[in-house]
Amino acid sequence: MIESLFFLFCFLILGEFISTLLTLPIPGSVIGMVLLTVALEFNIVKAETVKPSSKILLNNLSLLFIPPGVGLMVYFNIINEYFLPIVISYFVSTFAVLYISGIIVQRLDRS
Amino acid sequence: MKSLLTQPIFSFFVTIGLFYFFKIIYTKYPFALLNPVMLSVITLILYLKSFQIPYEEYFEGAKVISFFLGPAVVALAVPLHEQMVEIKKRKSPLLISVGVASIIGVLAAAGIAHALGASSEVVASIAPKSVTAPIAMGIAQKINGIPSLTTAIVIATGILGAVLGPGFLRLCGIKDPLAFGFAMGSASHGIGTARALEEGELQGSVAGLAMALNGVATATVTPFLIKLFF
Numbered sequence: 545m546i547e548s549l550f551f552l553f554c555f556l557i558l559g560e561f562i563s564t565l566l567t568l569p570i571p572g573s574v575i576g577m578v579l580l581t582v583a584l585e586f587n588i589v590k591a592e593t594v595k596p597s598s599k600i601l602l603n604n605l606s607l608l609f610i611p612p613g614v615g616l617m618v619y620f621n622i623i624n625e626y627f628l629p630i631v632i633s634y635f636v637s638t639f640a641v642l643y644i645s646g647i648i649v650q651r652l653d654r655s
Numbered sequence: 656m657k658s659l660l661t662q663p664i665f666s667f668f669v670t671i672g673l674f675y676f677f678k679i680i681y682t683k684y685p686f687a688l689l690n691p692v693m694l695s696v697i698t699l700i701l702y703l704k705s706f707q708i709p710y711e712e713y714f715e716g717a718k719v720i721s722f723f724l725g726p727a728v729v730a731l732a733v734p735l736h737e738q739m740v741e742i743k744k745r746k747s748p749l750l751i752s753v754g755v756a757s758i759i760g761v762l763a764a765a766g767i768a769h770a771l772g773a774s775s776e777v778v779a780s781i782a783p784k785s786v787t788a789p790i791a792m793g794i795a796q797k798i799n800g801i802p803s804l805t806t807a808i809v810i811a812t813g814i815l816g817a818v819l820g821p822g823f824l825r826l827c828g829i830k831d832p833l834a835f836g837f838a839m840g841s842a843s844h845g846i847g848t849a850r851a852l853e854e855g856e857l858q859g860s861v862a863g864l865a866m867a868l869n870g871v872a873t874a875t876v877t878p879f880l881i882k883l884f885f
Contacts, residue, residue: 552726559729569793569874573728574867580732581739591736598730601723602859605849606692606817607674608724611717612788612810613696613846617703618710619807629771633781634808637764638815638842639823641785645756645865646829646838652748653831 548597551589555580661708666716673698690818692846728787728845734852734860741857742864745833753865756841757872760785761880769885778885780804783873784812787844790870798881809844816843817850832857840865 559576562568568575583589601608623630659665677691677698703713735742742749765782773781779800783791788809795805820839829835832855839847840862848866852859 549726552729555732556725556729569790569797570871571728571787571789573725574787574790574870576725576729577732577735577863577867580729581735584732584736585739591733594730594733597726598733601727601730602734602852605727605845605852607671608721608727609692609810609813609846609849610670610674610695610699611714611721612724612806613692613814614699614703614713614717615710616696616807616810617700619804622801622804623807626768626773626777629768629773629777630781630808632771633764633767633773634784634812634815636767637760637784638812638820640763641756641760641842642816642820642823642838643827643829644759645752645841645869646824646827646834648752648755649745649748649834649837650829650831652751653745653833 545596548594551594552580552597552601555583660706661712663716666713667719669702670695670699670717670720687818687822690814690850692849693814693818696814724845728863731848731860731863734856735864738857738860741833742861749833749837749861749864749868752837753841753868753872757785757869757876758880760842760869761873761877762884765881765885775799775885776801777804779881781808782881783877784808785842785844786870786873787866790874794874794877798878810846813843813846816847820847821850821854833861836861837865841869844870 555576556573558579560572562575563570563572584591673695674691677694681689681691703710761782764784765778768778768781776799779798780795783794783805788806791805791809792802795802816839820843824835824838829838836851836858839851844866848859848862851862
């Protein structure tokens, strides 16, 4: 458990370091995820080593989004001001991206 | 009484307590609209509003929960690695999909908001709405949007995708697990990924991959698209 947390944080910090050093708009956690995937692929880190805490974190991933989600309440005023354009754009573009990205993967695979 | 309610331990307690409660309900009645994240967020907002507790005070106690978002995103490497054989087989459909979806996503979000009379600031804030919050905020800053408004819309997009996405995809006949997961991650980042993980390892890992790829693609195309069209 501690070992796996240690390795996850190693890659998180490495990712943060690269993100700050190169002033990338990509968050350190995403860079860390890519680096850890590469490390796992090349067997530099064994999957078994990082698995224990990865499992716990991913099984409860939804929970982790609740505190920032509640932050929505702070922005009610500004959303209210442009209610219609924001809400319509929000619904249409979300469903558009869902459909397009899904259909492309499914169709291209069949052909 | 109020001093107890604003203590950090209490914020933490109600957050996991509500999530625990709504998860039990959702396991019994797995309807999309009973999504535990959505119901927990709504209940917590109602609770904070009715006791007039400011968000900042709540977040003092609850931030230990979201602190683990960082390592959790890194942890997505594990299912990604385990499904790599499946993913590599279909590399090009996945890459074409993010390329097209990132452009359409930005154009649809910004275009509709623009057409309906939103100010250029609001258009810029809504443009990167499908990608994970830290990336979206960075993009919004670059194109003169309001980063905090972007954060709000991004989170709302995640919840919308997680709640209605699976049903919508099934309705459209997108049942292939790889396509399903990829769509969830592309459209609704981490919250969609969390929902896709409930469907299976492949769906979840591909969603995590889509979140990363779409983040990078959207960060690249948005400044150009905004300059070109708006």
